[in-house]
Amino acid sequence: MGGKFFLVGVVLMYAVVLLSQNPSNYTAIAKPFNPSSSSSSSVRPQRFFRRRASPPPPPRSNFVIHFSPPPPAPAPPLPY
Structure with a gap:
């Protein structure tokens, strides 16, 4: 898992x-x-896709799990 991100970097x-x-x-x-x-x-996307042509893209579900931000924490109750 970490090696994949290292390779992308x-x-x-x-x-x-x-x-x-x-x-x-x-x-x-x-x-x-x-x-x-x-x-x-205009050049960077073409260069990126040319370099990463051989490995298959990650599945959509895996991508959402790894790259979506964490859910917001519930706000603490306000003292009245």
């Missing part, structure tokens, strides 16, 4: 390092598709 760091090292290569790819938006917002 490593993949994200790897993508960020590659983007920061040679951004001109990715901006040249991204500019013809949508020249109005900035390079980082």
